[in-house]
Amino acid sequence: MSAVSEREAMEFDVVVVGAGPAGLAAAIRLKQLAPDATVCVVEKGSEVGAHILSGAVIETRALDELIPDWRKRGAPLNTPATEDRMLFLTETRSYRVPMLGTVMPHMSNHGNYIVSLGEVCRWLGGQAEALGVEIYPGFAAAELLDEDGRIAGVATGDMGVTREGERGPNFAPGMELRATYTLFGEGCRGSLAKQLMARFDLRQGVDPQTYGLGIKELWEIPASKHRPGLVQHSFGWPLDRATYGGSWLYHFGENLVSYGFVVGLDYANTWLSPFDEMQRLKTHPSVRQHLEGGKRLSYGARALSEGGLQSVPRLSFPGGALLGDSAGFLNVPKIKGTHTAMKSGMLAAEAVADALANGRPAEPRSYTRRVRQSWLWTELRDVRNVRPSFAKFGTLGGALYSGFDAMVLRGRAPWTMRHRHADNEVLDSAAGSPPIAYPRPDNKLTFDRLSSVYLSNTNHEENQPVHLRLRDPQRWRSVNWDLYRSPESRYCPAAVYEAVDTEAGDANGPRLQINAQNCVHCKTCDIKDPTQNIDWATPEGGGGPNYPGGM
Amino acid sequence: MKLLVPVKRVVDYNVKVRVKADGSGVETAGVKMSMNPFDEIAVEEAVRLKEKGAATEIVAVSIGVQQCQETLRTALAMGADRAVLVLTEESPEPLAVAKLLRALVDREQPGMVIMGKQAIDDDMNATGQMLAGLLGWAQGTFASKVELSDGVATVTREVDGGLETVALTLPAIITADLRLNEPRYASLPNIMKARKKPLETIAPGDLGVDVTPRLTTLRVAEPPVRQSGVKVGSVAELVAKLRAEAKVI
Known part of the structure; x- marks a missing residue:
């Protein structure tokens, strides 16, 4: 047509x-x-x-x-970053990286602004x-x-x-x-x-190119807790030492907090769910103390390029x-x-x-x-060697290398580390991946996917062609299901992909249901599908999320 | 025949509205706004009447802040011929809107006013009726079908329990219900062309209308959060809970 x-x-x-x-x-x-x-x-x-x-x-x-x-023209840059924190997390504790400006000079936000982009x-x-x-x-x-x-x-x-x-x-x-x-x-x-x-x-x-998936929530918290200008990042828990990622938490505007989490899409464990990692990190004291008593206003997600x-x-x-x-x-x-x-x-x-x-x-x-x-x-x-060093040496080795690169070499290393693989090539099979048990949402601090997507205000005209296309529809069953147990149903932050009829008794066996209306245009499926079988095309104009001011 | 089509700028229907922390109203800062969906249906109906040759000119009107121009541009892109913005600091109440529209009717002399049955922000469902009252015109509200012939508008109305058909002698007010039509897209070429269509801005004072609010909003609150259900073990327990806890029997 x-x-x-x-x-x-x-x-x-x-x-x-x-x-x-x-x-x-x-x-x-x-x-x-x-x-x-x-x-x-x-x-x-x-x-x-x-x-x-x-x-x-x-x-x-x-x-x-x-x-x-x-400034004179009223650009909405109103909250200067005033305090930088970098935390390394274990399941119950957090350790603050000392002398952040020296060890991780890139993380110094002096002169920068916290904004709604x-x-x-x-x-x-x-x-x-x-x-x-x-x-x-x-x-x-x-x-x-x-x-x-x-x-x-x-x-x-x-x-x-x-x-x-x-x-x-x-x-x-x-x-x-x-x-x-x-x-x-x-x-x-x-x-x-x-x-x-x-x-x-x-x-x-x-x-x-290598990518990350960023998932974000916007919160309104009690004024008594709000510290405009506070910039907090974390790495470590809940991700394992081989997976790149971390969180951000910024206090800005009128009692607003931007909380989010990025996972490197070169993660290997097919059971990993970036959304659930992001949710459970909120139960850690270092994040919980900021958000508790507050209200979640909005939600969204977007992939980002990390290849440098x-x-x-x-x-x-x-x-x-x-x-x-x-x-x-x-x-x-x-x-x-x-x-x-x-x-x-x-x-x-x-x-x-x-x-x-x-x-x-x-x-x-x-x-x-x-x-x-x-x-x-x-x-x-x-900074070209920082991201690949995490892929090469893991979280701690990468952090150590990055400190060395920044403090001693000052970015002038005589070598350049390469990105060897595309993100879709490094997923381990379901049998070869240790299962991950994620806690259930409490609906106060942590939530499920659908109530989250609801807050992205996303919508697509219902009766339009599905904008997420499988190049070879047969391949889902033999590869995505049989080998990886539908990783798309976990990495998609908007519950677009759903493996249905997965019970042993179902006559036709598992199939993939695509709820394209939920899509928040993050593009992760186009990136991470193991055989690049998913093609993200533009839906009808005007569709997709409607992120409000503050996001 | 000239048609007058009032359009209101409201919070977009996709947006989950949020009450301001101080309870004074709904948060609109940074929130996507668009044309009230019922007004879109009204614009579509006007454009179809013009395409059928039953109308000659469509004038879109909006009352509110400067950004209502965008809403009017959408109406122009859908097929309205020109637009009038009555510039006010905030969105006036239905009676003030009806009075402003009456003044515009006096000025423009349309044969019909077609408007949404209500706006999705305040759900007042009042302006069309008030305007008909002020003008002494016939009204066909909640219209799901409109036919014109020989100075008479035959309007099918969606009423409780079915459909009611009324015949209105023109001039008349028609308020559009959901099933009247499915509005067209404002296409990109038409949006580009709409930039060149005339859009006039006037003040309420120019129409001799006082838009001072008469209502005071005491408080705006979000509806209570729905409680999750419980499973009961037996009919007896269900009856006991309905009696003691829900207090409905």
Whole structure:
């Protein structure tokens, strides 16, 4: 079913896919440098910020460069980080890492701000619109316009297609947004970025990307407990020593606490459930004392790129470039990607503005050079060995190595550790994985998946094609079930995947039920499925979570 | 015939509303807002009447803060021809809204006002009826079907226990119920075109209406959390619990 012939088209100088920090910074920078350029931003969320999920403690370096008077313009950066804590946890105790600024200099948050990144993006969206950028939330870029060897823009998805793929009564064809340059800021594991990497072989010669899954809750706690500016991180329990991950807990705003947990998606135990790890960590005294007596306001999840420098693909291609976490610019030891995402967007915009003014060559090649000459590259180079050292040496060895790397080598190690495997390749079979028993939720501090997903305000038009597709539906039974016992039903933080009819007496045997309506667009299934059999495609625009202010 | 379609900006139906910590109201800061779904149905009905040739112009109206412009742009993208924003600091009460609409009816002289039966934020279900009363017009509320011919609107109403069909002499007020139609998408090309359609902003004073609230909100509270159930061992125990604990028999 195709609506190609009847869809309308519009020409722009630049189309940006995704209204996150990278895409909006790119759009703003472009209009600053080339005020007459026509710039259009499409965003699959129902509004700017609806799909933005981050801790977030952000560094203002890129923002200072982009909008130096952001304070005067009312940017929602209101809670300066004032106190840093890094805890190593055992099941019952916590040990505070001493002299944090020296041992883990990347974890020092002096001068940084605790924010709701969704709110920051809404503000950036306003700044962009004031400069004449056209932003269209509620429309997903679903298709690359691949013409004459270059990307000539994107097309938004058709609306009103039924579950069976037929045109429903409200069918509305997608629209072609044609552009000289198209910038892809879809965030981690973008569905079009994935196609671009294959189409232009952008990952040739670089390490596989590795990922983490971040799950977040927003809490409102009693004022008497609230300590705005407190930044606490933890590692260790409840994860075993071979699994990378840890928690964050930030006090900010009006009695708000951002609590979240990241698990490296290179985990091996198929029984591991990131969601349940995140829930049970709240029962640890070091977290419980902050949240007890409070109320959970919202919930969400998003994958993030952890590969760092070694995994950054080729950045430009004929007709466009990759921005932010679509390329993988997260600084892992800092656990920050907003300032690098924004910087990459700005650098891409500078390359594109230059190209627009100089004969419009097919590929904005200077982007790569600009990145390599900027602080963004230096910053990622200096921390390039931290994440792989955890994969190589485990939690304690990785922590020791990282301290050594930071204090003694100061990021100038003469070696670069590699990422050997993609995250989907390292899962152990059900028989080879020690089972994990997770406690039941108490519905005060800990919760189940469905009541959590409810708080993400996610929704998808019910009667649309399922946007999570199995390339080979038969393979689920023989691989995912027989070998791994349905890992997707555990790693999915939104209860999208459910193995049903699993009792021995069920006539047809186990099958996979996909509750696509629950999806919060975290992309983990696209990453972690053992045989990469799950393809995440954009659902109808406007669908997905509606994270409120504060998230 | 000209149609007037009032649209309200409300908290999006997907959002789980949260009461402010001080109990003064519902949290709207940073919350996704969109057009009241019943008003979307009203806009759709107006657009269909125009497409059928029964109407010539659709004027969308919203009353509230500056951001109501976005709601009006959605109405324009769906097919309204122009829009009027009556700018107020907060959302006025139904009577004030009805008075503002009456003043706009005097100005615009529409043959029909089509609006949602109620807004999903305060569930007042009052404005359409009040407007009909103020204008002395016929009203067809909870409409699930509307047919026009020779100055008469035949409206099927969803009432308790079934459907009631009424014939209204125009001009008239129609309030839309859920089953009247399924609204179309505001498509991207139409959203782009809607940016160029006229949108006028006026103040309540321009219409000579005082929007000072007459109601005082004492307290807003969340409904009590549903208690989890218990399993009983026998009918006798069930009856005993219904009598002693639930006190329903």
